[in-house]
Amino acid sequence: MTMSKRVRPHAEEADLHSRLDHLTLSRKEGFQRLADAPPRQRPELLPRRRIKKMGEAAMEEYNRGRRKWHANLGPLRTPQMDALHEDLWDIFDSNDQDGDKAKGSIALDAFPGLGKTTAVLSFARKLHRRILREEGQFTAAGHERWPVCRVGLTANTGMRDFNRAILEYYGHPGRFRGTAAEFGYRALDCVLSAETKLLIIDDLHFLRWRNTSGIEVSNHFKYIANEFPVTLLMIGVGLESKGLFSEGNSYEDAVLAQTGRRTTALDLAPFTIDSEQGRTDWRNTLLAIEERLILADKYPGILADDLSDYLFARSTGHIGSLMTLINRGCQRAVRTGAERLDQKLLDLVKNDAAAEKGRDELQQALTSGRLASRPKTAA
């Protein structure tokens, strides 16, 4: 079999994966594609001499496969993600009460780039599959079952747009005309007939807060939590400081607190290296990434031994910055024929601004020996 014959069917599949952007995910069909997507096909790890002997077309095909592969290394099961999933299962499963008891809501509040969207989508995928397995594709009333509804907000979304986004997800014919309240009723209809159990609102901080206390927003979500038989999973940055579940003394505070009492706040932390456990987690993550690299000259310890400090300093322990750096480094290593990652190559790769700012200070501490990113047991 020639190289290109072996690779081509996979290329098609890779394209399917790349269409799963966030725009597609705003529709239930897009979410289903994500939920049903088979694992991405891993390109073969070939030694240099095999790559050298390839014809131009085969090499192009091979590198195209590696480009896509390295651009989509995740999601890795990090300890942070595992812990979050456990909490989500606890809350979700305990919400499965009979009757019309209001269900506990969740607020996942953490800085950008810590993997909130990734972790929640991975949970939603598991949940979708579990419920379809257990309860079938159709409800007792004969409607399509959609256990998860996911809405991602963009800058300055108002309440009407928010309700409309839910209709958009279900492809409801009444999504074009109506008031905020009408959209709200139709959204409730969708949720009921599809027997949706989890309502995810991603990037909630983009919702237009009319007044600084956030009381209108808080009331709306209290309404959803009470009327919609769903577990509400709100994701955002600084939700607590926006007053979504703070408690206080005034009347307004009391109304807010009602949402608060039923809302469990969860977060996602960056990697830290100030404990042996933290260093072990960091190392295991690097080992997991290492294992996935498709570079001819990779070797055991290429990241976990030789680049541990360096990668920690440049990413400041943020999974988003780490994966960006690895992804871009791999693209360069394939393109230039370097076929490995090392400090010289990675120094040429740009990372996001926030990560670069924390880098200098951390690098100094690491090189002066005041800090170490590798666990003592791995030395």
Ligand SMILES: Nc1ncnc2c1ncn2[C@@H]1O[C@H](COP(=O)(O)OP(=O)(O)O)[C@@H](O)[C@H]1O
């Ligand atoms: N568990 C993970 N494994 C691999 N990559 C991840 C993981 N979590 C996040 N990433 C990567 O980090 C980047 C930021 O993640 P994202 O989920 O968008 O963060 P947030 O929603 O908190 O801003 C994405 O490019 C994503 O691919």
Ligand SMILES: [Mg+2]
């Ligand atoms: Mg996000």
